[in-house]
Amino acid sequence: MFGKFREAAARLRGECRQDAGMVTSEYAMGIIAAVGFAVLLYEVVTSGQVQAQLAAIVKRALSARM
Numbered sequence: 001m002f003g004k005f006r007e008a009a010a011r012l013r014g015e016c017r018q019d020a021g022m023v024t025s026e027y028a029m030g031i032i033a034a035v036g037f038a039v040l041l042y043e044v045v046t047s048g049q050v051q052a053q054l055a056a057i058v059k060r061a062l063s064a065r066m
Contacts, residue, residue: 044050 045054
């Protein structure tokens, strides 16, 4: 009885592990996407309007009374 269970478990593990990770091309595309997102985020954060809003938030936080 346990032998059949072990065989079924081994077969299931083998089927689940067939596509375990990314290949090099998928890894490279993931890096390119992450770099693109980082550049976009940098452009947004360094824009004048966002910098003004961040400065206002910091100023308001530093001038709060406790």
